[in-house]
Amino acid sequence: MNFFVHGKFMGWLMVIAAIGFCSDLVASQSEEIQLTGQHNAAGWHLNTAGQYQWVSDKEGAVYLAQHEAFCQQPRPDLLVRSPMVPTPMHPIFLSNEQGVLRWWSKGGSSQQIWSDGGSSKQQAPEGPALISNQLAVITSPEPTTQLQVVWPEPQLQRYSAVDLSEPTKPKSLWQWQPTMMGSVQTPVVATFKTITGSQTAVITVSGRDAAQPAFWLIDAKTGQMIASQLYSRSKKTVELPFILQDITAAPAVLDRNADGYIDRIYLVDLHGRLVQVDVTEQMQFQSRVVADLSDAGARFEVQLVTSRSLLPDPQLTEHGAEASALSVSVSKDPQKLTEGAGSLGQAADLLVLVSTKQDQSRLWLLTIPDSPAFTIQTHHLTKRDLSVDDSGQLKGSAKAVPTGWYADLPALPVSLPQIFAGVLYLPVAATSDTCAGARQATQLIARHVFEGTSVYDPTDLASIPTPFGALAALQRSSGELALQDSHSGTLLLPQLQGIRADCRFCTVPLHQQDYPKWHHRAIYQHESEIYR
Amino acid sequence: MKSKGFVLIVCLCFIALVSSMALSGLLIGLLSQKIGVAGQLQLQQLQRAKQLHLQQLGPQNNLVAQGESAVCPAELATWSTPVTRCRWIVVSSQHEQLTGWSSLMLATELQIPQEAL
Numbered sequence: 001m002n003f004f005v006h007g008k009f010m011g012w013l014m015v016i017a018a019i020g021f022c023s024d025l026v027a028s029q030s031e032e033i034q035l036t037g038q039h040n041a042a043g044w045h046l047n048t049a050g051q052y053q054w055v056s057d058k059e060g061a062v063y064l065a066q067h068e069a070f071c072q073q074p075r076p077d078l079l080v081r082s083p084m085v086p087t088p089m090h091p092i093f094l095s096n097e098q099g100v101l102r103w104w105s106k107g108g109s110s111q112q113i114w115s116d117g118g119s120s121k122q123q124a125p126e127g128p129a130l131i132s133n134q135l136a137v138i139t140s141p142e143p144t145t146q147l148q149v150v151w152p153e154p155q156l157q158r159y160s161a162v163d164l165s166e167p168t169k170p171k172s173l174w175q176w177q178p179t180m181m182g183s184v185q186t187p188v189v190a191t192f193k194t195i196t197g198s199q200t201a202v203i204t205v206s207g208r209d210a211a212q213p214a215f216w217l218i219d220a221k222t223g224q225m226i227a228s229q230l231y232s233r234s235k236k237t238v239e240l241p242f243i244l245q246d247i248t249a250a251p252a253v254l255d256r257n258a259d260g261y262i263d264r265i266y267l268v269d270l271h272g273r274l275v276q277v278d279v280t281e282q283m284q285f286q287s288r289v290v291a292d293l294s295d296a297g298a299r300f301e302v303q304l305v306t307s308r309s310l311l312p313d314p315q316l317t318e319h320g321a322e323a324s325a326l327s328v329s330v331s332k333d334p335q336k337l338t339e340g341a342g343s344l345g346q347a348a349d350l351l352v353l354v355s356t357k358q359d360q361s362r363l364w365l366l367t368i369p370d371s372p373a374f375t376i377q378t379h380h381l382t383k384r385d386l387s388v389d390d391s392g393q394l395k396g397s398a399k400a401v402p403t404g405w406y407a408d409l410p411a412l413p414v415s416l417p418q419i420f421a422g423v424l425y426l427p428v429a430a431t432s433d434t435c436a437g438a439r440q441a442t443q444l445i446a447r448h449v450f451e452g453t454s455v456y457d458p459t460d461l462a463s464i465p466t467p468f469g470a471l472a473a474l475q476r477s478s479g480e481l482a483l484q485d486s487h488s489g490t491l492l493l494p495q496l497q498g499i500r501a502d503c504r505f506c507t508v509p510l511h512q513q514d515y516p517k518w519h520h521r522a523i524y525q526h527e528s529e530i531y532r
Numbered sequence: 533m534k535s536k537g538f539v540l541i542v543c544l545c546f547i548a549l550v551s552s553m554a555l556s557g558l559l560i561g562l563l564s565q566k567i568g569v570a571g572q573l574q575l576q577q578l579q580r581a582k583q584l585h586l587q588q589l590g591p592q593n594n595l596v597a598q599g600e601s602a603v604c605p606a607e608l609a610t611w612s613t614p615v616t617r618c619r620w621i622v623v624s625s626q627h628e629q630l631t632g633w634s635s636l637m638l639a640t641e642l643q644i645p646q647e648a649l
Contacts, residue, residue: 258605309610422609526632
């Protein structure tokens with residue numbers, strides 16, 4: 001009996017052990033699948049001699065293991081859909097985490113580059129700084145299709161460039177490390193018109209704790225410095241009657257005359273002084289402070305977003321009862337063309353900024369006219385409450401042509417704001433993840449770009465499937481334009497709205513059949529007829 | 533006798549002067565009327581030609597964007613991402629007996645991905 005009981009007990013023990021062994025086996029296999037499945041650890045290692053060495057999965061895994069905070073699932077910092085991206089990888093996801101560049105396509109395994117050397121004295125970006133893109137992409141069709149990525153390496157305090165035209169065979173292009181630099185920040189790419197032709201450059205800012213606030217233009221092909229601008233920490237000038245603090249936010253660039261070349265750069269210092277820098281063909285800079293938001297007491301560390309826009313007609317009413325001469329589109333009534341010809345609204349630069357003060361983030365939208373009469377300050381702006389549905393009317397509460405508006409955000413943004421057809425979109429999330437979840441939003445802010453009023457019904461915004469990633473416009477098979485999550489392809493808003501030129505707060509559903517939009521810009525009599 | 537002849541000559545000169553003034557006034561009036569009518573006709577023709585040209589630009593004629601693609605200039609409903617491309621097109625019209633007109637048109641096209649079917 002005793003033997004029988006013992007035998008039964010041993011039998012149960014063996015069954016339990018077998019189950020335990022099997023479950024361990026399954027768990028270890030699933031772990032292995034997770035590690036080596038979509039995002040493996042293989043990649044390239046740039047040694048101190050500046051050469052790439054292929055590193056196997058095992059060696060890569062050792063490297064990853066040395067960095068406990070390193071994300072196993074890379075954070076999708078940028079999605080590049082350009083036709084210049086090689087077909088097998090199109091569209092390509094890019095990530096820069098602690099200076100390790102990773103790239104992958106949907107369903108494919110990730111590849112990565114990291115560099116030798118450096119110390120860990122400089123911390124990787126966290127919190128608000130993560131909202132920025134973390135890297136810059138250059139695509140060029142001529143003479144051969146090229147995809148180039150420039151990214152900062154915080155631990156080595158330098159910028160690196162790689163040619164990913166063949167993503168499976170990356171080519172190191174250059175590394176650049178300036179003197180007098182504080183911390184490396186997100187670089188921005190811009191093509192400038194020069195006396196000799198054109199020049200594609202990478203713009204970098206001086207970062208935290210720099211000797212002087214500054215920015216540099218680096219040749220995108222060679223990594224050589226083209227031009228630089230240093231600002232004094234002690235002396236005020238007539239042109240720049242402000243002493244700038246550290247510049248950590250990545251700049252924004254503008255093409256004001258639509259010739260395809262950048263002619264204006266916007267920078268913001270840590271305290272919120274917005275600097276407008278005009279670039280000449282001789283690569284000379286003219287700087288002026290156009291806004292001073294320092295009285296808000298917030299930190300401006302997030303990459304700037306800008307767009308060139310026409311300002312709305314100040315005579316517009318809430319219901320659009322008075323038609324605006326701003327409407328320059330060709331209408332069915334040909335007589336309208338004569339009204340529209342040459343009657344364009346005043347052009348201005350739109351600047352979108354995100355600031356943080358302790359745990360509170362704030363969204364700012366400024367309109368900078370071509371000849372600003374004053375330096376914009378917080379009291380010139382209208383405050384908006386994002387928790388209120390003010391899509392109706394705010395009669396008399398806002399200025400005729402607003403200088404801008406600001407609003408406190410319910411949570412930290414997960415990526416940069418975007419403007420689609422005059423509506424500003426900003427994805428925010430309550431959590432503060434640094435890995436793949438850092439780009440996952442739980443709430444969408446959508447506001448009229450000039451008025452700051454809500455555009456969509458709150459129930460529509462609340463019904464968006466969460467979490468969602470980067471936003472993109474999509475043309476539906478029915479012709480309507482929709483908003484989608486560009487990472488997963490999920491439809492977020494089935495009908496995209498655009499602002500209207502004839503009504504102050506109104507929006508209109510966007511449809512593919514509205515395009516191409518025809519604008520009548522000039523009419524003239526044949527010269528031969530005049531002098532006959 | 534001599535004085536009578538002198539008066540006659542003066543009268544004749546005066547009559548000739550007055551009649552020449554009247555005639556020239558009539559002639560100028562006639563010419564200005566003709567010029568005015570001609571100018572009015574020309575203006576009407578210009579207006580007509582312009583109207584026909586503008587009708588040609590109407591959406592019902594389905595203009596096709598052909599010109600060289602360019603960066604889009606500023607617009608009210610702005611986009612921060614480069615999803616719009618623009619083309620400049622010169623549209624000319626020449627009607628019989630009417631003055632020719634040309635227009636510089638800008639076509640804004642949208643380049644966004646389509647939904648997968």
